[in-house]
Amino acid sequence: MRISIIVAMxxxxxxxxxxxxxxxIPGELKKFREITMGKPIIMGxxxxxxxxxxxxxxxxxxxxxxxxxxxxxxxxFTNLEDVFSSLKSEKEVFIIGGSQIxxxxxxxxxxxxxxxxxxxxxxxxxxxxxxxxxxxxTEKNKVMEMTTQTEYSNIVYDRANE
Ligand SMILES: NC(=O)c1ccc[n+]([C@@H]2O[C@H](COP(=O)([O-])OP(=O)(O)OC[C@H]3O[C@@H](n4cnc5c(N)ncnc54)[C@H](OP(=O)(O)O)[C@@H]3O)[C@@H](O)[C@H]2O)c1
Numbered sequence: 722m723r724i725s726i727i728v729a730m731x732x733x734x735x736x737x738x739x740x741x742x743x744x745x746i747p748g749e750l751k752k753f754r755e756i757t758m759g760k761p762i763i764m765g766x767x768x769x770x771x772x773x774x775x776x777x778x779x780x781x782x783x784x785x786x787x788x789x790x791x792x793x794x795x796x797x798f799t800n801l802e803d804v805f806s807s808l809k810s811e812k813e814v815f816i817i818g819g820s821q822i823x824x825x826x827x828x829x830x831x832x833x834x835x836x837x838x839x840x841x842x843x844x845x846x847x848x849x850x851x852x853x854x855x856x857x858x859t860e861k862n863k864v865m866e867m868t869t870q871t872e873y874s875n876i877v878y879d880r881a882n883e
């Protein structure tokens with residue numbers, strides 16, 4: 722099973738502000754949907770609450786330490802091991818955040834889909850530090866979104882040793 726992390730961050734690794742995404746870039750949301758469609762998506766409880774509903778066309782998995790918690794249309798788990806055992810037959814699963822869940826999955830991820838926004842925003846949640854010596858770029862596209870005048874790059878990294 723390939724474990725893929727997907728994240729959008731600014732120049733300073735910022736990913737969140739007050740439990741929301743600090744920007745609204747329609748092209749970026751569309752790309753996220755295309756890449757993850759049909760694949761299981763794994764997220765932290767706070768990210769699920771921030772989205773506010775299950776994302777369609779994908780098995781939604783939410784991590785929480787609270788055994789009592791349940792949300793409509795999602796599967797809740799209290800630990801990652803149980804998540805991965807339940808997904809054993811999948812070819813690729815997506816970790817979609819937030820910071821706490823990226824932190825525990827970055828060491829075991831095989832692929833990173835990073836949208837790097839060429840701007841600086843204000844916020845309170847960051848992606849963990851990446852050791853780029855462990856990763857090689859396998860795809861990179863620069864995008865200029867005209868509606869919001871935002872420049873960003875879509876970069877795919879695979880583990881350097883795989
Ligand atoms: N830019 C992006 O691409 C992107 C993507 C996703 C999210 N975000 C942003 O990131 C922010 C949220 O990130 P966050 O780090 O605060 O929260 P989070 O990672 O979404 O969720 C944290 C919660 O996950 C549960 N959890 C964490 N570690 C766990 C473990 N080992 N086992 C079981 N459950 C565990 C806990 O839930 P309980 O407290 O219920 O136990 C914890 O409170 C928001 O601002 C969101 O908009 C940005």
